[in-house]
Amino acid sequence: MNDVDAICNLKTGLIDARKFRSNQATKRVSTLCLSNFQEVENSHSAGINTIDLDKVEGRYLLSGGADGSIHIHDVLNLSGNLQFTCKNVGKIDRQSNRYCHKYSVECVQWYPLDTGMFLSSGMDKHLKIWDANAQIPADVVIINGKIYHHHMSPNATQHNLVAVASTANQVFLADLRSGSTTHELRCHSSSVLSVKWSPMQEFQLASGSMDNRLLMWDVRASRSCLFSMDQDNGRNHANVEKTTAHNGYVHSLSFTSDGLFLISVGTDSRMRLWNSETGRNEMINYGKILMESKKGTRFDISSDTDPQMVFVPSQGNILVYELTTGIKRATLLGHYNTVTCCAYNENLHTLYSGSNDRNILVWAPEAAEKIREDPVNKEVGFGSRSLMPRRTLTEDAWSSDEG
């Protein structure tokens, strides 16, 4: 149905407001394609490992690179033009900041309540808590292992814990108030690759590791994990002691926004949907998701559309699947190298993806929009492109085969 009919139905009460919103969101997400008008300013000089969009306004995009640098871009279009470049508003790299990470940054996350603070962790075993305005770390927590992932609970009011997944077999819980790791969760027998807090229950934590297991924890429980998720739901008799969630490392996790389901992606090229209360494998067949990297990617779920969509990076593409049926809706092609992370902006229905080719691409619902042939727009459009910085002064823009 077209937009005018939908609005009339909304006004007459034939359709309720939430359904109207989710219908429009679904329509827009179904037409996602590489944006012709928006782009993110090139500022990374190494592959991008992780990105995060702030939960408060969906305005600032934080990205961490393989050279230890962290960049902040402003993605909100306040210029009034259709053609828009997301500017870099903050950069922490080795030349300008002495507190920068020594090795690659593996995970960045905004503080869930405001954009004054963010956390970053990387291969130099440090978890740094940054003041976003001063660009100086307020505290540094040193972990006993190279950090693959960290997560701070989005809705916790009774605790200030950050879960850290590292090469050590335990999941460390760092307390932000004291600045040290107070708590260790021991059950894995190999490096922990990913941790995620549940968005509904502030004490529930899921962790995936290189020993092929996916465990659910309640951090208040004294003994050990609540349960280990089993991909066969107990049907397969051979290995009863060690139930595995995947036939390979479990490297990426994400809860749905209602906290009821957990999605895990593994190096066996499979994606699984789990019930987060019972740990049951819902047996949704997403097919093969090819990926070469064993370290894991950050994928995202659109929670405002009616069949919820999962955006999973797979080699150089991003695959869009329906969450509950497993049907592949679209393949987004655009990057030149492996895509490592993607983040979905609910307010604008756009997807940002970062990859090893140093670009952050914007995927927007633009099937119907066309640029106006306006002379004013043309000039501004021209001007914004000249703001792209040159790498070094002596670098030529053309290649010469005369040597």
Next chain:
Amino acid sequence: MEQADENFDFDSAQPPVQQCIAKDIRQSEEALRQMLLLFPEEKFLGRVPRVVMKHMIYSRIPNRTLVDKEIDELNQTGVIRLFKLGSEEESLAILFMEQYEELIERRCTDSALAKRFIINVLKKIKEISVEKAVLANAGFTETDIKTLINNCLLTVRTSTTYWFVFPGAGEFMKAYTKGRQNIIHLIRKSKYQQILQNELEQRDMRKTVQLGIRYHVHDIIGADLVICVNTTSGNMLRFSN
């Protein structure tokens, strides 16, 4: 109308069973039966029963989760049986129970043992593997298990578990892997690594592909080895690497 009310017994009335997917079980069962017809039984002279791999159904019905759930339900109700052949996660073979039982009775040397096996084990355990303890509980001794292994009904998995298998599985797997490799090789060799399905079917591959080209086309589409693109001159099979 009043007569119907008097005869209606409220105590023993059962609420209607929610059968929201009843229609769709027919859908994948139909697809299964159609695909089974593609299997050239005559070539194997009754040594190998008509068997289909589970991922071949994905080429007919695009919603894989639905197919998985329906196959699972058909397995639980005892219409079909699943077997794991091969080391990949995806190599599950499907056999209809009527055929399987008839095959057991025909090929098993000890018919009383076969009957006991069908009644005590096959009807109760629907999984693809079984533990030694469970077999012992059902009243099967070591010699019974040895006879079953000799008759190709069980295969050793670990020291305490066995896979279920059917007679002729080895011959089927050999023909299947060879045929699949030959067809994939043919597609890879083609220019642009793609070939029209009509062209593929016209080639004479009776010696190298025993199971038939159409059987393998469903197989490679379902296993995601090729992408099937709909063109104006029929289906185009493009190799996906």
